[in-house]
Amino acid sequence: MYVTFSAAGWGRRRRVGVWAAAAGVVASLVSGASTAEGAPVAQAARPFVGPTGVLAQVHTAGRVKDTGNTVQYSWPGVYFEGRVSGTGVGIALNDSAADYDVQVDGTTVATLVTPGNTTHWINGLSNRTHTVRLVKRNDTPWDTSAFGGFVAAPGGAVLSKPAARKRQIEFIGDSLTVGYGNLSTSRTCTSDQLRRTTNSDVSYGALTARRLNADYQINGYSGLGMVRNYNGGRPDVTYRTFYDRALQNVPGDVWQNPGTWRPQVVVVNLGTNDFSTAVNPDEPWTPDSLAAAYRSAYGDFLQKLRTRYGTGTTIVAVGAGQYAGHVQQVVKARNDAGDRRVRHWFLDDSGLDFLGCDWHYSAHDDRVISDRLTPFIAGLPRVW
Template structure:
């Protein structure tokens, strides 16, 4: 959803001469006032004004005129990227709850501040408390993006360990090197000047999670704002013109275990195809104007590649011609645990962009 607000101690890792400085404020300055903002991603508002979020890729933006701006971080481990006017982002890793000041950016004119979540939060929700400005600053108009893209998937959509220099990673390494802001969703959305959601969970599948792990599959978790399923997602106002889905790697990447619901791979494939097709059909009914593209990072002959292609064809035969299939082969898979690297993410994004550019009327109802 795109939520309007009336108004994130770990180290702030500054890399070189970045254009802005982010620091925690011990005592709140007098006279701060709320700054209107937009939040993209599924959130649950709390009585104290804090927003809880858990799906990856959440980002908040505020526009202002002035030399400094503030934002609040709530509880929970999170890795943020803070940028002003599209300059190189400052990483803010596991920040303590509290108030943060952004300053030392280019002076003059209106500015756009973005605070984006880079990390995955399967272990629990994290909080964001909005933006504030002082008496010498003024609000400015927020950008109005008419295009919206939704990405649904697993670790390949999350950006699991995509910045890692090695495939061998501990769980801590995975968390630290995951960066959704440099992943497929962010790259494609930036190309089209679109807002985006990344509704993905690493390790989850359509009917079977990685190695038979017992937890909600992605379609089971999808309807909810948080992973505890305490509240349905409020997607009012969210009308994506493109829905890009990448699911199946976890369903098929490991052998079936004794006791799983499917005695054979044939039974697993049949369940996968039927469930995935129903999921895609439900998304089509909810967003009838959206073009759906099923993509998968897999080479020729891979079981999952054939299965995703079969699902796309089933959906097409059921009466929805606005569906595409994009396989992406030749990736280095040099991220953590043989996952796509940031270079691979760029290759996947380029393949999706090339495919979308060939489709007629994808953005017909969206102002250019």
């Protein structure tokens, strides 16, 4: 069953994706996919198998688990960038839950809707070198996604991967950070409409990172809060339960930082789910105890980030709505204790239309927020 909740809602469905690709499997056509010439083309699947695996041919900054011939991941907005020569490129995937955009030379040429176990081909390209980008559009925390690399069409080749960007930004949050339903034309969405209209690649975080020419992670989980989830749901877990994981549906999983992820900026936007609904009679909170627990947990979480990334990383704590004052208090306490690289940023919601699913940010809102956040980050002292 897939259940969605409004506000910073969360969805849950249980399924684990297992990579089972084999060379010679004929590619199945994917709903919503197209080639550069507008007509789907299927060819024999030839997953890339290099001497040191997929990560030898692609650049990614996302939280992935390297299994050699594939990489696995769960978080939204994970992207893979590569270079190929020739007239076509194949994208080897095993994912029956998430949607993807395929971009060639900066233009989106296909949207893959729950592609399953396949190699999807983009053909009809000019015979030259091309940049290819695959990006996971939505959040599927109940599932494990797998990517088997890019494949060159006959006569072409997979080339050396693009260089990593010198700047890195990590975005931490809930559905508002994910991009929940931000492409919707209606605030009322079915579960299927929500999945199709969520696009982390046009969320405020992704937009801000690209404007600053930074690699990024979008570590967002819909419906979860710092200490309380939307409407008191799932009281056994919070966002902090999952933050350390690469695979969100695997209890106890811990992402192993390869040593290349050293963000100069971490943006934390958690609090909407904690405070957007009234405390229910069966919850163990009063308004005062909830606020106190939130501030305490927030302070501990900032310390966790400081320990993980060191004193050179600037942490931007986002305050908005009912939780803005609490965030300000937490930031002040950190500053008073000598940590001057924790900064408060007030998210001004003036001019936002909240036309995304269930009154979430629309793509318009994401652009407005990025327009305001980008210069704030760019103006921080001693960041880059």
